[in-house]
Amino acid sequence: MRLDDFGQSSNVRNRRGEGGSRMGSGGAGLMFVLIRMVMSRFGIGGLVVLGIGFFALQAIGINPLSSGGGTQRASAPQTSQYDQLVGAVLLSTENVFTEVFREEGIGDYPEPVLNLFAGRVTTRGCGSATSAVGPFYCPADSQVYIDTSFFDELGQRFGAPGDFAQAYVIAHEVGHHIQNVTGISDQVRRQQASARSEADRNEYSVRLELMADCLAGVWAGRTQIQLDPGDIREALGAAAAIGDDTLQRRSGGRVVPDSFTHGTSEQRQRWFTTGYRARDISACDTLGTDQL
Template sequence: MDWKNLPSSGGGVEDGRGGGLPGGGIAVGGIGGLVIALIALFFGIDPGAILGGGDTTTQSQNQTPAQSGAASGQPDETFDFVDRILGSTNQVWAGIFREAGRTYTPPKLHLYSGYINTACGQASSAVGPFYCPADQKVYLDTSFFNEMTRKLGGGGDFAYSYVIAHEVGHHVQNELGIADQVTRAQQQARSEAEANTYSVRLELQADCFAGVWGNHVSSLANLSQTDVREAINTAAAIGDDTLQRAGQGRVVPDSFTHGSSQQRVSWFTKGFKSGNPNDCDTFNQNYGQL
């Protein structure tokens, strides 16, 4: 993936790295640590689910070269990478909105290390990347990229880009009023299982929107089949069924909040092939079938 061909966000990335807990630690959940938290909350949107209190423990933080560069004032390639992925999502969605006669307000992307206070509450690195609709920002601790490679079996530039594009997809949903409609539908749901189906549809649509972005930058970024496979492998690795099977040895479909591996791969692929967000209507289709 030639990500350096992509446009800059023009100041859309805020670099708040270098903070964190005293001694360079990361706050992680006391019921299983970073990996379990990542598995449970990967690519989430609901701030109530990913933010808040609870007992915490501390573990040492291994900085990426980019984090070390940021602290020392040296050139930071990871910052440039994130900036260009965000810039390209801004360009793609601004164009799509313009064609529909709408105006797109691009989100900010805030880089942090350790923990962060947001308009949605406090979060730690353990929650993974997330979007906060209250301040219209995507939050990302770039050490998560290392966790993807080491713990979740996925990595590579386009896989990391998929992470960012998925979260921007949640911002698109916020811009279109979809997120608010889902919240209202969940409040009226007759059961937790029914409420979960709305969450699944929301997450699968964000996967599809990430695919739409990938389609639009494919030529400029010179995407290869290997690049696309990276994103597909990541989508498969974080399906609810795959994570439940690995974590508890059994699959409970009624508890799904993000979709199965097959669903996540299918909807990302659908968006990537068409490049048309109108093909991402997970709410008026049988989202399990394509």
């Protein structure tokens, strides 16, 4: 992809390093001892000087009372090599689906917030999560959550490198946002609640995931980002790498179709390709077809 001249979405939130350096119980105890010593020897004037010195250090990012021992810099939001890609791809999905919603007469496209985190994140609607769950969408707060270390894992562990493989992941999560704001997710949850078996409930989950793959394909077919030769192959490689059958084989287990929740590698590739070629969300009706 050529991102140099492409803009950045204003809906990306960098939440890496949230919390920063805090004063632990040891730091609080030390502060209490210092106050008593200064007050007993220098009175209120010494206490004022102590306070000025403490806040001066804090102002330059040093916490002299950090519980980790020694001085620490106050934490600041981290960045990664992927931040530009995330911002550009999210902006492109906003442009594409604003146009699609207008064409389909759906109304205004409500742009999702995309949160970048490192290690762990607390959502407003789905509780806390770690990077182990991978990228995810929280329907309760209509936000996407991504630890960009997953992009390294995608290339190194799953053998699906490339910037468009990463873009596919972002667009897939945006696909779940579209399902949420159009009421499709609620419809499927009601159907799952009345399903007769776990296998039936899993099939509804597969249909949702394949629809999100197809919507990612619609984005890829309509994006204004300049693509390089091989970009679509990268997306298809990522779709294949995280198919249920491929993941079960990779883990050394038996392939159990009734346990699938996302679809096979072949299905994920095929539905992405369907959206890419059609460039139309009506082609993504995975709920209304007998043939997945």
